[in-house]
Amino acid sequence: MKLLYFAWLREKVGMADEQVPLPAGVTTVAGLLDWLDGRGGGHAAALKDRSAVRVAVNQEYVGPDAAVADGDEVALFPPVTGG
Amino acid sequence: MSVRVQAEDFDVAAELAAVREAGGGAGGIVTFTGIVRDMAGDRPISSMTLEHYPGMTVRELERIEAEAQDRWPLAASRVIHRYGKLFPGDNIVLVITASAHRQAAFEAAEFLVDWLKTRAPFWKQEATGSGPHWVEAKASDDDAAARWAASPPVARSA
Structure with a gap:
């Protein structure tokens, strides 16, 4: 799957995007965030405050219970501030 | 009806003329x-950089515009949002709505701005004296968007 990071999440993770295989046992957004958090380092720092993280799967906003599958594009970013 | 995301500036007068043309006999046009x-x-800003999610931004703005068209009888509309490095006084976003009557045009314009502020995937970084x-x-932006009710405008946290 392709993971994308934006704004301060990108800065904390230390990269704009990465390709990862769907981790074993991960079926939901919440599960994916737990797995990323478990990688430690920048990923853990970026996910420290989960309430500040928004997620889009294949460019659609989703909640923590949404399904994720191999091949998905999953974007993590802070609350938006355009306009 | 059109949505654009671009680095370059936009010409408000030219866009207004285009919406006026597309709107046919619309009796009122609102421009924001x-x-x-x-x-x-209290800190002066030297510049602002707008980051966005290129794949998703246009899709999300199109969804928001379609929602406005469902809710109000719009003869024409336009949303343009810039990204990249901008300076004080630069244009960031343009919303134009045309309708037979002013109330629909005013409300739809306000709705579009409120929703794009809470849904369109843009992030602002300000450069100030302290970095x-x-x-x-x-x-307050969430509250402004929420008053339009119906489908929740604010994405849930994960």
């Missing part, structure tokens, strides 16, 4: 232009 402020609270900092989302 969002502009880079020169202060963040760059990411602008935090405002609860």
Whole structure:
């Protein structure tokens, strides 16, 4: 799957995007965030405050219970501030 | 009906003329232009950089525009949002709505701005004397978007 990071999440993770295989046992957004958090380092720092993280799967906003599958594009970013 | 995301500036008069043309006999046109402020609270801003999610931004703006068209009888509309490095006084966003009557045009324009502020995937970083900092989302923006009710405008946290 392709993971994308934006704004301060990108800065904390230390990269704009990465390709990862769907981790074993991960079926939901919440599960994916737990797995990323478990990688430690920048990923853990970026996910420290989960309430500040928004997620889009294949460019659609989703909640923590949404399904994720191999091949998905999953974007993590802070609350938006355009306009 | 059209949505654009671009680095370059837009010409408000030219866009207004295009909407007027597309709107046929619309009796009222509302234009909103969002502009880079020169202060963040009490700190002067030297520049602002807008990051966005290229794949998703246009899709999300199109969804928001379609929602406005469902709710109000719009003869024409236009949403343009810039990204990249901008300076105080620069244009950021343009929303134009045309309708037979003013109320629909005013309400739809306000709705479009409220929703794009809470849904369109843009992030502002301001450069000030104390260095760059990411602008935090405002609860007041969430409140402004939420008053339009129906499908919840604010994405849930994960």
